[in-house]
Amino acid sequence: MSPVVDSHLHVWAGKEETASFPYEPGREPPESLAASTDHLLKTMDLCKVDKAMIVQPINHLYDHRYVSAALRSHLQRLRGMLLAxxxxxxxxxxxxxxxxxxxxxFSGVRFNPYLWPVNEEGLGTMNDEVGRALFDACGTLSLPVGFMFFQGILHRLGGEPAPTHADDAVALMESFPDTKVIFDHFGFTNKFESPEAWRRLLQICDAFPQVYVKVSAPFRVSKNGYPYDDIFAQQLNELLRVVGAERLMIGSDFPFVQEQEGGYASHISRELLAKVNGITESDVNAIMGGTADKLFFKV
Structure with missing residues (x-):
């Protein structure tokens, strides 16, 4: 059986560590959320999670030292996705x-479109000179790019006529097809709330075999709440048919998941996947860790 791999989580300095690893001013995390490396590892052990991909948190912005320290100390279990x-x-x-x-x-790169500068008209695009240079370099270095489209794949930076996030992703992939791409958190798309966005996500996944999707943070897209029947019984069913389990990865979005019903253990769970009609044991093993293990740990 494949290892259990959490494909998406964050760590940041605890209170006692902030003298050495300060937060970015104005981006301090909620005091209620414990997210130190030690707390993460204890949580993973308790929930029988073998490995994880740490995504650089916004709280430290471009100061990667805290995550770097975690990687150096626990390289067998942890990988890191830097923030472009x-x-x-x-x-x-x-x-x-x-x-x-x-x-x-680090072995992956996060593209957060809301950090991109806008022009004098207030419009922005990731498909600019710096975005293209970074995306090209990621392909050369075999680094997957994770897209964080928090406002949905059809959002436009500054509104029309700026391209949608989906347009940006497609333009970059067409220009640099060697770069693998990951859509975080189901592409931040709910098929019932935005059928157009859902169709667009499936079209992109079908057209570009280098695209992966994180079956992660369902609390960010579900309208039903735990145990997310709208997401796992229906939305994941379509993703599995179009994308295949070999391009799907479960993820928790720790530490935010700790505030959700069921907590961490219930979100890295084979029971959630069992809701998908016709899913096989092989599919479950791939989504629970096989895909992420190959993408992040066996390179």
Whole structure:
């Protein structure tokens, strides 16, 4: 059986660690959320999760030292996804990306479109000079790019005529097909709330075999709440048919999942996947960890 791999979570400095690893001013986390590396590892052990991919948290912005320290101490269990800096020049952004990969052990890159600068009309796109340079470098270095489309794949930075997030993703993949792509949290799409966005997500997944989808943080997209029958009984069923289990990965969005009904253990759960009609044991093993293990740990 494949290891259980949490494909999406965050850690940040605990109170006692902030002297060495300060938060980005204005981006301090809620005091109610415990998210230190030690707390994560204890939670993983308790819930029998073998490995995890840490996504650089917004709380530390482009200061990757806290996650770097976690990777150095626990490289057998943890991998890291760095946060791309679109405010730097293309040369500076790519240079820092390469440093974080070679010196700090990161093995993936997050594109957060809401960090991209906008032009004088207030419009923005990830398919700009720095975005293209970073995306190209990711393909060369075999680094998957995780898209964090918090406002949905049809959102436009600044409104029309800016491209949608989906348009940006497609343009980048067409230009640099060697770069693997991950849509976080079901693409932040609920098929019942936005059928158009859901159809667009499925079209992209079908057209581009380099696309993966994180079956993660269902509390961010479900309208029914735990145990998320709208997501797992119906939405995941379609994803499995179009994408296949070999491109799907379960994820918790720790520490935020700790505030949800069922907590961490119930969100990294084979029982959630069992709601999918016709799902096989092989499919479950892939989604629970096989896919993420191959993508993040066996490179």
């Amino acid at each position: 800096n679109p405010t730097a020049t293309p040369e500076e952004a790519v240079l820092e990306l390469k440093r974080l990969v070679s010196d700090e052990g």
